[in-house]
Each structure stands twice: as C-alpha cells, then as structure tokens.
Amino acid sequence: MLGAQVAGAHPGVQERARTNATSVERLSELPVAEAAKLVRHLDPGQLRTALRRERDGKGRKTLIQRLEAELGKR
Secondary structure, three states, X not given: OHHHHOOOOOHHHHHHHHXXXXXXXXXXXXXXXXXXXXXXXXXXXXXXXXXXXXXXXXXXXXXXHHHHHHHHHO
C-alpha cells in the first residue's frame, strides 16, 4: 500500500516514505529508552501513528507520554 501511495514519485520521496514507515514501525520493536530518543525525529503524522500503535499494542506509559509531549510541542 505504501508503494501505491508514492508510485511515480521522485526516488528521494519514495526513499523517505520507506524510511518514515520503518521509523514508526521500529518504535514498537525497541526498548522504551531507545524508542523515546527517536520520537523527536518524527513528523506530526508519524507521531500520531506511533501513538495509536503504542496505545493499541504494548501500551508503554513512558513512551505514550513522550509521544504525547512531542505532539503537544507542535
């Protein structure tokens, strides 16, 4: 589905889309301390996605609070 969204896009755009999707997906695989370090590099859409996934998945309070705080700054 991701490829369909950026089909025909410039190769740089496609690479960023793959990297961004990977960043959000990786958060759930990382320990909280490492995941929290990556939060500041996410854009608002990625933050919302990561927050939803964390709430629906592992539900780690510290990471949820960090995601909410970062969203509040933007």
